[in-house]
Amino acid sequence: SRNITPRILRIIGKHTPINNKMNSFQQWPRPLTSDEITYLHKQGYTSGMIEAFPNLAASTPLRIWIIDNGHLQQTRDATRITGTFEGLQSIDNQSRWDETMDCVAYHTQMYTLYRLPTKLILLNAPIPPAQQACSVGEGTAAEEVRILKQTMTTVTPSGPSHLAQFINHCTHFVSRVAPQLLPSQRIALILATQGRPTVDPGSQNETQVVQEFLHAIQSLASYPVWVVVRLTTNDESTFDFYNDLDKTPGLGFDVLDDFFGEALEIYFRNPWLSYGLPLHRMRESGFRIDVLDEIDERPLTYEELKALACLLFGSTGGLTIPDPRMNWGGFLNAVSVAQSREKAVWNPIRRRLTPWIDLKLLNQMYGQGNVPLQTTPGSNFATMHAAAPVAPAGAFMAQQQQMYQQQQQPVGNAKQSFDPYGQASMPSQQQQQTQQSFPTQPFPQAMHSTPPPQQQQQRPTQQPSATPGPSSTSPNQSIPIVGQKYAATEASQDTSTLKRNILIQWALSPPSY
Numbered sequence: 001s002r003n004i005t006p007r008i009l010r011i012i013g014k015h016t017p018i019n020n021k022m023n024s025f026q027q028w029p030r031p032l033t034s035d036e037i038t039y040l041h042k043q044g045y046t047s048g049m050i051e052a053f054p055n056l057a058a059s060t061p062l063r064i065w066i067i068d069n070g071h072l073q074q075t076r077d078a079t080r081i082t083g084t085f086e087g088l089q090s091i092d093n094q095s096r097w098d099e100t101m102d103c104v105a106y107h108t109q110m111y112t113l114y115r116l117p118t119k120l121i122l123l124n125a126p127i128p129p130a131q132q133a134c135s136v137g138e139g140t141a142a143e144e145v146r147i148l149k150q151t152m153t154t155v156t157p158s159g160p161s162h163l164a165q166f167i168n169h170c171t172h173f174v175s176r177v178a179p180q181l182l183p184s185q186r187i188a189l190i191l192a193t194q195g196r197p198t199v200d201p202g203s204q205n206e207t208q209v210v211q212e213f214l215h216a217i218q219s220l221a222s223y224p225v226w227v228v229v230r231l232t233t234n235d236e237s238t239f240d241f242y243n244d245l246d247k248t249p250g251l252g253f254d255v256l257d258d259f260f261g262e263a264l265e266i267y268f269r270n271p272w273l274s275y276g277l278p279l280h281r282m283r284e285s286g287f288r289i290d291v292l293d294e295i296d297e298r299p300l301t302y303e304e305l306k307a308l309a310c311l312l313f314g315s316t317g318g319l320t321i322p323d324p325r326m327n328w329g330g331f332l333n334a335v336s337v338a339q340s341r342e343k344a345v346w347n348p349i350r351r352r353l354t355p356w357i358d359l360k361l362l363n364q365m366y367g368q369g370n371v372p373l374q375t376t377p378g379s380n381f382a383t384m385h386a387a388a389p390v391a392p393a394g395a396f397m398a399q400q401q402q403m404y405q406q407q408q409q410p411v412g413n414a415k416q417s418f419d420p421y422g423q424a425s426m427p428s429q430q431q432q433q434t435q436q437s438f439p440t441q442p443f444p445q446a447m448h449s450t451p452p453p454q455q456q457q458q459r460p461t462q463q464p465s466a467t468p469g470p471s472s473t474s475p476n477q478s479i480p481i482v483g484q485k486y487a488a489t490e491a492s493q494d495t496s497t498l499k500r501n502i503l504i505q506w507a508l509s510p511p512s513y
Helices: 004-013 034-042 047-059 096-113 141-154 163-180 206-222 236-245 259-269 277-284 290-294 302-313 328-340 359-366 381-385 395-406 429-434 495-508
Strands: 062-067 078-084 087-094 118-122 133-136 187-193 225-231 252-256 345-347 352-354
Touching: 034 047, 047 277, 047 302, 062 096, 062 163, 078 096, 078 259, 096 118, 096 133, 096 141, 096 187, 096 277, 133 141, 163 187, 163 206, 206 225, 225 236, 225 277, 236 252, 252 277, 259 277, 277 290, 277 345, 290 302, 302 328, 302 359, 328 359
Parallel strands: 062 118, 062 187, 187 225, 225 252
Antiparallel strands: 078 087, 118 133, 345 352
């Protein structure tokens, strides 16, 4: 409506320090308290991530979430995860709104605990007393959690997904607060949506709505904004639509699938990395980390390898990570020592606990003949990995590029959830121990538009094959191995599911490089 712009601007601007002496934009970086550090450790964060947290919070002083509560969020093609950090399992046939609630619940809990100012806005106004917008990380923590919980658990997804008008409102707001930002700071705009913009039937031309959305997104390129699109769909044309927007000149833009789907994207380009859930949560939260923006698009460069190692391990124990271009062996030694001090992480591809970095595979991919392998006394790298064969320069990346061209669509449709925790303060040690499980509901009183399935289907865990190379399929198994033509099965299977199964099978029993 014509009156919506002033109303939404008041919602976004409420408690935001415009022309105030007390500018909360500058409260970070600050040292983390011991309780805050312990809490991040319990969430699976590495030493390097915890070390980087204050500066990441300072670089993103404000987050604006636009939450799609349109009618397509009722579609039951999502998957949520349950279990513990030592073993995550998936539950299928959940609604897209369930996945959205899981994501919002986790991040608002973090924003509240760490006092990270955030605005959350629903696309369509809910029935009172639920509010269309609320703030967290600014006022009384308990009251913020109560309002958010009341809103998210009473919403029934309905109406269109008209994203353009809200993005325009946010653009106008950013233009007002941009002068308060430091040159290194960006406002994060997170779009939690199921797909392309939609309209009410017969109300407006859908093509026009899409064009308005594209224009709104492109207008953000003139402002200090980092855009994260968190998709809750497995429709590949939708991923193509948003990935094309990622190419907009001057616009910081990251398109995220669910945890399992994003892990497969990364495995396909950088299979030596265990894409742990904390990395995914950091990307969802609106933190701009350049190396993580590239990690699902192509193999990393040597400079980016060092940047990722520093993000994961920081300066643990005063350890310095060398430049891999100048000292490849020293780089491997340093990473080996650093990650030996970290807990193993749940690998969503291999479905077991693994180190963050597979050093043997990393050496096979990047340890080219012109960089001699060196070892230092006291390092366990020589014993564990020195005998690993060295691949010809660029051979593995060429193979990956060829495979990428053959199946360059996003993969995976497993959805995620997390324990949102009910309290608004740092939990006690006993509470932390009991809160590491992943409940299937982010809010116990959640009301859903459609009843849950009678039986929840749980994806079986595949075990690695005892023999090298891709494992053979049984006569009744319709999952082809990598390299085979699978056009005949595409007609009977969802494309994303097919590709996920292919890549998981290849991951569990990889060919020799």
